[in-house]
Amino acid sequence: MRLTTKGRFAVTAMVDVAMHATQSPVPLTEISTRQGISLSYLEQLFSKLRRGALVKSARGPGGGYRLAKAMDAVTVADIIVAVDEPIDATQCGGKENCHEEQKCLTHDLWVRLNEQIFEFLRSVTLAQLVEQQRAKETRVVELHDPRLSKRPQSESVAA
Amino acid sequence: MRLTTKGRFAVTAMVDVAMHATQSPVPLTEISTRQGISLSYLEQLFSKLRRGALVKSARGPGGGYRLAKAMDAVTVADIIVAVDEPIDATQCGGKENCHEEQKCLTHDLWVRLNEQIFEFLRSVTLAQLVEQQRAKETRVVELHDPRLSKRPQSESVAA
């Protein structure tokens, strides 16, 4: 479980897909311009996201990406794991080099903390992020038209 | 808030200090051999930890590092922030480039998620990690003495 800008880009891009691919797939060029991420980098990220079965692709005109699962079935942890290949902060890396009593402090300690962070990220779904984002956008609209301030807006997209 | 092996090393080293510097300071050479982290790298890390007021140093024979605060006053977030200088995953980086409606998705979305992760890491203290580690070591003893097997193991670290 690493946490860098790479994973953040992936999460951002997934939120973009979740928000815009309701009718038709979203091409990467759209995400690129909307989110300010280079097209080629998005290609790399979505290559991994597709291999991780998080998105489905459609080629040709009108093609693009759409979610492979429902929004509430995709967690932040899923996305980060898909693009950020795992890292082992332990010297022994799962192997059994660490037999000496204290040598395992590194290993066990971090594995536990890692699991806790992972559990947390697994508790945050794409649907929640989208809802938060929609709420934020609604709030901006309210400034111009206060009548539109009653939209919970948590529809679920087909699997 | 980045999350790499660097921060993990720092957390591991801090736990080591917390567990061993009760009487006298712990020299980096000890941590190096115990945790398998290179001495020079530890020097860099502790340079930052000291500047972050997380440890105090003592030179000369019998010197080393010890905690600057109580164990339960130091959080994982403190440690990671001290060694992993902050990063901005947003294109605008706090600036106001992102006025266009959609451009801010990156910014706001990640800031919020980031805060949640940060809050979580801030809820885990060094004292908790030490206690977990001690409990783990105790559990090894239990294998030889099954009577000592009633430890709820202090969970509930969630934010």
Next chain:
DNA sequence: CCGATAGTTGATCAAATTAGTCGGGAACCG
């Protein structure tokens, strides 16, 4: 069928970061 659209793959690359090395000091203790 043709050609434009758009995903797919792979090679390549500059810049940044990581993790580690080296060497020289400077303070401290006995």
Next chain:
DNA sequence: CGGTTCCCGACTAATTTGATCAACTATCGG
């Protein structure tokens, strides 16, 4: 003193990040 240990800066190799480019395949519209 003299060794221990922190302190500091420069330097480096390996990796990752973020990005570019090119060739290719599938698909749709006309």
